[in-house]
Amino acid sequence: MKENLCMDIDPPLFNENLATAEDWRKTLSKVVPAVVVLRTTACRAFDTESAGVSSATGFVVDKRRGIILTNRHVVKPGPVMAEAMFVNREEIPVFPIYRDPVHDFGFFRYDPGAIQFLSYEEIPLAPDAASVGVEIRVVGNDSGEKVSILAGTLARLDRDAPQYKKNGYNDFNTFYMQAASGTKGGSSGSPVIDWQGRAVALNAGSKLSSASAFFLPLERVVRSLKFLQEGGYFSTHTWAAVTIPRGTLQMTFLHKGFDETRRLGVQRQTEQLVRNSTPPTETGMLVVDSVVPGGPAHNHLEPGDVLIRMNGEVVTQFLKMETLLDDSVEQKIELQIERGGTPLTVNLLVQDLHSITPDHFLEVSGAVIHPLSYQQARNFRFNCGLVYIAEPGYMLYRAGVPRHSIIKKFAGEGISRLEDLISVLSKLSRGARVPLEYINYKERHQKKSVLVTIDRHEWYAPPQIYKREDSSGLWTAKLALQQESPLLISGICPIENHAGSCTSEVSPKDYIPEKVIQESTDGVTSMEISGEHVAERPNTRDDSDNGTKKRRVKEDSSEDGNVITDCSLNERREERLDESGSVEDAVLRDYQGAVPVEATSVPERVIEPTLVMFEVHVPSSCMLDGVHSQHFFGTGVIVYHSQTMGLVAVDKNTSAVPVSDVMLSFAAFPIEIPAEVVFLHPFHNFALVAYDPTALGAAAASVVRAAELLPEPALLRGDSVFLVGLSRSLQATSRKSIVTNPSAAVNIGSSDVPRYRATNMEVIELDTDFGSTFSGVLTDERGRVLALWGSFSTQLKYGSSSSEEHQFVRGIPIYKISQLVNRITSGTEGPPRLINGLRRPMPCIRILEVELYPTLLSKARSFGLSDAWIQVI
Secondary structure (H helix, E strand, C coil): CCCCCCCCCCCCCCHHHHCCHHHHHHHHHHHHHHEEEEEEEECCCECCECCEEEEEEEEEEECCCCEEEECHHHHCCCCEEEEEECCCCCEEEEEEEEECCCCCCEEEECCHHHCCCCCCCCCCECHHHCCCCCEEEEEECHHHCCCEEEEEEEEEEEEECCCCCCCCCCCCCCEEEEECCCCCCCCCCCEEECCCCCEEEEEEEECCCCCCEEEECCHHHHHHHHHHHHHCCECCCCECCCCCCCEECCEEEEEEEHHHHHHCCCCHHHHHHHHHHCCCCCCEEEEEEEECCCCCCCCCCCCCCEEEEECCEECCCHHHHHHHHHCCCCCEEEEEEEECCEEEEEEEECEEHHHHCCCEEEEECCEEEEECCHHHHHHHCCCCCCEEEEECHHHHHHHCCCCCEEEEEECCEECCCHHHHHHHHCCCCCCEEEEEEEEECCEEEEEEEEEEECCCCCCCCCCEEEEEECCCCEEEEEECCCCCCHHHCCCCCCCECCCCCCCCCCCHHHHCCCCCCCCCCCCCCCECCCCCCCCCCCCCCCCCCCCCCCCCCCCCCCCCCCCCCCCCCCCCCCCCCCCCCCHHHHHHHHCCCCCCCCCCCHHHHHHHHHEEEEEEECCHHHCCCCCCCCEEEEEEEEEEECCCCEEEEECCCCCCCCCCEEEEEECCCCCEEEEEEEEECCCCCCEEEEECHHHHHHHHHCCCCCCCECCCCCCCCCCEEEEEEECCCCCEEEEEEEEEEEEEECCCCCCCCCCCCCCCCEEEEECCCCCCCCCEEEECCCCCEEEEEEEEEEEEEECCCEEEEEEEEEEEEHHHHHHHHHHHHHCCCCCEEEECCEEEECCCCCCCCCCCCCCCHHHHHHCCCCHHHHHHC
16 A cells, blocks of 8 residues: 555655656657557447447556556457557457456457567556656557557546446446546557656546546556466466456445545544544545445445444555455455444455356347346446346347346246246247346336247347356357257247247148249248337337438448349149129128228228238348348238238338348237248339238138229329328328329439339329328229339438438339239249248349439430430320
8 A cells, every 4th residue: 555645736856757858768669669559349248348349558568478458448348359469560369368347457468479570578567656746658549549649747646436337337446547648549558657667557548528537556457467477377379267366345435535524424533543543645534335236235334334444454545445355255354334423343245256247148139148247236236147138139129128128037937047048048939929027227116028029030040158268368159058949949930929839830841732843042931020119229219300210220231132033933823812792892891890980981991901010120130232220110001812822012111121020910900920021123112021811810811801903094193092001000091182293203312322222113192191101002982002102212412421311102003013913823934932831933023224214305305316206205
């Protein structure tokens, strides 16, 4: 413990402050070669850190063993890949060997033999050399510069630990140093050097609103380095894992001045005792700030308690307190405190800090789940070890579970440990839909429940457990479930609304007629979506101010490659269900048992049983063809319905890519079933999605039907039509409108990222509609479908760099959709596609690889259009 702390504004000058510019030049010439630029890639979100790429600084503290010191938030608590680049541009891989559970420091190791062209020396650590008024230099990778040297003077040695964020890493139970050096991003882990070339502190953070920089004292760093040097050995691939004793009572102290401790009730004689037992420079005492529930101090200590003694010694400094705790791991320690002026003595068991710092996690469907760490338990005021969601991934994201949540129940079973969650997962099968109960630190007293759909597709690897290996600095993976677990059994199971194993399903090949010998060229299978969203989260549905119904993401992907080759297939024909009789009879037949809606139009009543609501989720691993969102919703219309297959037409701004999970909700009956994308038109804005009618059940099948399509005659300007669609509550809504332009050309500009855009098509414009997010169909007065009212996606560009997602709605004539449906259902020539266990021909689309746009006849004449053609047009 330092006995010579000086807090005077004008301290006496020491020899250290008489350094000349030449002294600093010589010192920096020795220091700079030992400072490295660290490029780190956090492979997974873990504990307090998110996945991502960052750049920081480190410096060599043991040249012979190859040890680099930097910050904990650089080393990362989770999986990380890192490289160190020396000043001569030599780049080598580095591996983490230690990160402190609380304080902001950690160590990387490297192979010293890999540095062949640089002469450098390690930087010695001198924590005792830090004092107020010492002139320092911060050498590091400031703001992305390879070498940056910032000057400053140590102004404080007793600053409170900086608070970075409420749900991330924060240091505590230590003092920090402060100087006006103006460090910025990239300088984390830089050495704070005195004129003799010694590191007196470790740069950790800064305040954005000022030039203040915060430095970590090195006393605990020196202790940890000695353990590594004494217990570890280096070889090319391994390092002997060293356990550095760290004790905790799971509580946070703050250093308060004597004026504040008096207000907390500290007796005068107690203050006199403390002043007589500490150096004259001591100005305060340690006060309990927070206690983690379930920890050793819980129900024994309270915020506001003032610490007097530990094991009989007067303790007013963090360093002495931590030294006593670290030397008493798994032992009892006596604390003497005052609570409101009343002396109390408590005996607490010191807990191993490493035991509440997770070193493993479960990865399932992209989600990262692990025991709640001491860091986050302190932030959220939860018990350590609870099942914590560091990253929701795909499966939990679909259900609306936000990051930083705690799982309390899953599939009806209580979850208190990670092993409980794995046990429940091992009993579930693909497609099972089970309830999940969770709490979030933002609303800690409110339990929320959602429905989670176990992935029916292998978008991600099977559930795996990753564990940290300190000897190699890597994380090893193993299967979390037994091989006989239903979740690992190959094949896709039907949707289940409860936990349990899948029932056996007949293989699709059992349905293939013997004369069909061609193999399917498309492996897309049935998809589903859970729409049970309860909690708001930043990256769930986005109802933005500009009215868009799609949620934007910043992810690039490859260009669409929808090319369909010409081939033939003899397939059996399929008869439509009986649709004879008048439209009115059909309405009465399909609405038997339903409650009639008053004041609705005939088209609305006729078309409502044919409408479906889409909810589409795209896994982040399948963001193909420049798709600009992971979540879509919209309205489609059933264009074909039989006993073995149903087809729904929808715009491509709702069903953008085939590799997605699609869920259909029917307006005719309260049921939700999965579907699969079977056809995406290469340049027109519509898609065909297939569902299995047998999944509807008898009650739903009796009311669900296909719409009557009226491809001819084409609409004309001034014609009256009815715009019918669904609200988010699956209520049919209609409006009578007038066609203002039956053949408006679509002209959508290129987007920032190559992706689908509608080209070479004419659309229908109306005088009035329901806004840019409302989709549905256009019908005549008898409810016959004339056009699909679909959503188009585009980008509005502002200036040369900024752009914004935008959408608009227009009518897509039904005749093209009707032609394709007839070709699919009649068994004409085309490449085969497996739909509901039957191979069906997909239509071949021949395209002219040009993009056309409308122009005036006067301009066409300038392009060379003859008078004869002008007369014809």
